[in-house]
Structure formats: structure tokens, C-alpha cells
Amino acid sequence: MSSSSASSSLYLFTTSQTPLPPRYPHPSRPKLILPSLVHRTLHNSLDGDTPSISFNHGDGKGTVIIPHPDGLVKHDLPSSNNSTSQSQSHNPSPNGNEIPENGLSDESSKYLVDSELTVKLHLVSPSSPSNYLERVKESLGILEKYKGLSKEKVDTLLIGFKGVDYKGKKTETDPDSDSQADADGEYTIDKQLESTILDTWKEILEEKGLVGEQTKLGSLYSPLNLLKQLVSPSQGKGDVKGIKVNALDTPDCHHLPKEYTGYARGEGVELWAGGGGEGSDPLPSPHLHNLLQEFSSKLSSLTGGTIDSSLLGKLIGVDGDGLKFEKRGAVDVRWVLSYTLVSKTRNVVKDKGYIVAADLYP
Template sequence: MSSSPSSSLYIFTTSQTSLPPRYPHPSKPRLVLPSLIHRTLHNSLDGDSPSILSQENGVIVPHPDGLVKHDIPSTSTSSHQDTNPNPNADPDVRGDVNEVNGGLGDTSGNYLVDSELTVKLHLVGSAEPDGYIEWIKEGLGMLERYKGLSREGVDTLLVGFNGVDYKGKKTQVESNSDEMSSSEYIVDGELERVILDTWRLLLNQDGGKIVGSNTKLGSLYSPLSLLKQLVDLKKGDKGIRVNALDTPDCHHLPKEYTGYAKENGVELWAGGGGEGSDPLPSPHLHNLLQEFAGKLSSMTGGAVAVDKLESLIGLAEDGSKFEEGRAGVDVRWVLSYTLVSKTRNVVKDKGYIVAADFTS
């Protein structure tokens, strides 16, 4: 076990059962991820046999050997697959795991045909376009290595950026109108440049170096002005085909928005909220880890420096946000994945992966 300071932290959620944070936090926005991370930390670090891996390139919670892994078995290799599903995993998301054929109840062929994998990658830290591309590669690599869900098997990849969180806004132009104005949401000019340059790099990755050749690409929460520019970045038959929105009813979007999407073959996906462009703000993760700072230090042989995590980050006087000040950890990206059985219309597995860096 390394005794040198570790700069990175990776957390895989292990349950869909939430455990609300115990520290004061803003009431809005209402985020789902802090409660799931809180449950994961307790599941992994409490008890006599903590589940954690400390290695040169970072700390992983829980230990990846205990994660449900979806390697597709074959007749020649099934006996070599991981047969150690996580005993702490939520029964609702463990899918068809068993110990007979390497962790999957379906045959290999049926499993491939029957499954649909959707991945959302929230790029919440600050980077230049080439840095964001590396984060996308890292996120998909973590999903493949530790969950057995390969990039070739990703049906839809949605990419979002912190600061782009369009929901739509109702207008009062007509008293009986449910239309909302998209012109009221403007993305910062520098952020818009970085987003467009990042997508240019992503679309110009020849030979499926980042995602599979059949992966459908989409954006998260793009307002109409940004969406139009993203759609124009087509590379051959690759381009933006989906835009997911943090609003439950796409028909409440402006007609110009829905009309443009229909005319240009862009699917609009409505969501129920709880994520947004910053699903796990760094102060939230700092305060979640503060409860376990001592344990993290002792379990990693001092690889996790706890001096920056010793105190909670409090709330501003009006309670609307956390106090100003640098957190002891900076979230880089948050990946969510959902694996669905198409024939049975049930979720086989879902969860989050969080990547963060300890601050120096």
C-alpha cells in the first residue's frame, strides 16, 4: 500500500437507496447524487472489512473486485469471469447476476441483443478541449475496466458541461400559452468556444477511438443557439442526434426549439431532474468525505491527506449556497450509466462513477 500522497479519488455508487447528508446544505437545487454517495461511503468504509483500493494512480471506493461486472461470458471463457458480485449491492440493480456463468443469467448472445446502455458524462471541472477528451476517455475506460461495460457497447453517449443547464422558461406573452423562450438562456462565450472545440475533437476521432462506431451521440441541456452549432459539426455520418433536457415535458419547450429538432433529426429527451450540469458540487463531496477523513487516511496508509478535509464547509448566511472557500477535493467528472433490458423493459444495472482530485 502506497504511503505517498494520492491525488485522485474514484467513487462507484453501490446502491439506489439514498442516505441524506447530515451536514447543512442548500435546499436548491435538489440533487440525488450526494445521498447516494453518502450511502456508498457507509457501505464501503463502515464495518470490520472496509472496501477500498489505494494504488499509485488513485484511491477507488469501493474496492472494484466487489463491483457487479458485466463481462459477456462465452463458452470458452466463462469459467474465468469474475464470480464475486458485491454483497452490498442494491438487489434492485444487481440484474441477472449469478455464480454459474460468470455473473450473468442470460446467454452471451441474448445479453448483447437484449441490453441497451446509455451513458451520461457530466464534465464539471475546468479544462481545455484536449483535457475534456482525456476525461471522456478516462470515464469510459473506468466503466469498461471495472464494470465490464465496453465503449463498443454504449448505445447512447450524452456529454454535458458545467454551466450549461437549460430547462426552458415560461413567458407571459399569451395568457393561455405554455411556450417558453429559449432566447433568455445564453451560454458564456468562452465556455461555448471550449464546448464546440471539444465536440470537434470528439467527432474527429477516426476509427472509433473513443466510442463505438454505432454509438449515438448527444448533448446535455443545450439551449437552441448552442444546439444549432453542435448539429452543424457533423463528421460524415457522426453528429449530434440527441439532446437531453432537465425538464419533465418536452412539449413545453418553445415551438422553434421542437420544430428545429424535428426538422434536423434530433431526439429531445425529457428528464425528471436531480442531476443538472453539476450533479455533485465539490463542497458536497468535501463534506461527505469529511465524516470519513480519518478512516480514509488510515485505510490508505496516509495516501489520503486529511488536513484539507478536517472541517466542514458551511453555508452562506442566506443558506442559498456554500460558503466561499476552496474545498479539499475538486470534482472532475461524473458519469452515470443505465443498462436496460429492452425485451423486459427493466433496469439491469444503473449507477454513477465520480472522479475527483484532492487539492494540494
């Protein structure tokens, strides 16, 4: 489906870490954590007499936000631009107190220094490199606007693509994935997808002001061949610095090939091991369609019919062998962003969650 034909955009923020398993049939693998968190959020937001939802008809293509932004925790970490614009020596505030030269109150400064923000962005809907870059900008803009987490204050930004989910061991090819092991056991991805990823990263690395100057850029689940090209993207064509981190959807790095870990160590690339549950497609579009189906009538009423209940009203089933959904549906997930805000001094999580961006079709 083309996003140009979408009737509205949906932005959905998870509000709880307590899962509520979906009630509809779905593929048993991969085991994903996000559908259950979205299910919980939809019930928290839409059950009851006062649903928490924002709908703006805008330019004819409505924007739906669940829950209502007023109910979200907003941190308001100041951006470097804000600090610069406010920074003046002995500049009094309206209440007569002097504003520090960095433009921040003591409380804000301490909060800023103490916080470490990690962002993972999954680009899941097929697109061109330039459109992928716009989605990166969109996602960081949404994070800043509604959660108060400035792009300049992102410590690490990790970006992944659907179809790239290397776990460090040879497995059966996922029927819904373009990734596979070749005859020599080397994990590879579809050549067209690889070309798109490399072109997208070239644009990301060359984009000025995309994130803060100190932000570390990294990839999600890149196999060795792709990782090498992302670490040294310029290949003699200018001074383009590459990525510094590669996160893996695996509990540890023990079963990674020695040449993989050896290369990363030699190039100073950090390998991050994760517990799994996200994969390269954390919330497949049929999952989101079926999650919204339970609330289709209410969503139609709350949006004045912009969300068509007749399209969301029918569940998408699974095929005969139960391995995948039968079809897509009336929803197309564009990207999924996860954020984790940690107190460095106390080593505790201040806030974490997911943001899902999707197109809803007429």
C-alpha cells in the same frame, strides 16, 4: 486548483439507489440526488471492521477506489475488438467445444443483443478541449475496466458541461451558473464556455474509435443556439456528422418553445425529457468534500496518510443567505458518469449507477 498538484485520484461507484440525506448544512437549491446516494455508498463501504476500499500508491499519486472493485457487479459485455480477435471458424475452446464465429458463447450473444446501454457524462471541472477529450476517454475506460461495459457497446453517449442546464423556460439566473436569458428571452451561455464546448465537441466527433460505430452521440441540456451548432458542426468544413440527441433536465417537453421542438423535429434530433435531480453539476466539489469529511480519519488510516485528514477534517459551510458554499475545499470533482443498462425484451433495468472521479489535494 490544478490537477497536477493533486496527491491522489478518487473513483467512487454508487452501490445503492436508496438515498441517505447528508447531515451537514448545504444549499437548498438545486435539489440534487447524487449527494445522498454517495453518502449511502460511503457508509456501505467504510463502516464496519472490513472497509471496502482499494488504494494503490502507484507513481507517487495514489489511486483510491470506493468500494473495492472486487465487490462491484461486472457485466463483461464483450467489445467488438475482443470479438474480432477471437473469431475463427471451427476454433475449439479449451474444453473441446467450438467457439461460434462471432467469438461469443450463445449466452453472451443473447445478453449482448438484449442489452441497451445509455451513458451520461458530466464534465464539471474547467479544462481545455484536449483535456476534456482525455476525460471522456478516461471515464469510458473506467466504466469498461471496473463494470465490464465496453465503450463499443454504448448505445447512446450524452455529454454535458457545467454551466449548461437549459430547462426550456426562462428562470432567474443561477448565481453558480454561466447560463442566462438575454434581453430577447433567448437562453444563452457564456461565450468563452460556448467556444470551449464547440471545440471539445469537434474533437469528440472527429476522434476515431472513441465509441462504437453504432453509438448515438448527444448533448445534455443544450439551448437552441448551441444545439444548432452541435447538430451541424462542420459548417461546410468537411463531412463531420453532428449529434443526434439532446437530453433535458425537465419532466416533459411541453413547455419548450415551439421553435426549439420544431427545429429538433426537422433535423431528426431526439429530445429526451428527464425527471431532474442531476443538473449540469451533479456533485459539486464542496458536497463531496463534506461527504468525505465524516470518514476523514478512517480514509487517512486506510491510505497511510496519503489522504490528509487535516484538510478533509473541517466541513465547508454555506454563506449567509444559504445559496452556496463558502469555498471549495480539498476535493475537485473532474467528471460524473451515470450508466443505465436495460433489458430491451423485458424492459427492466439490469443495472444503473454513478461513477465519480475527483482529485484529492495535499
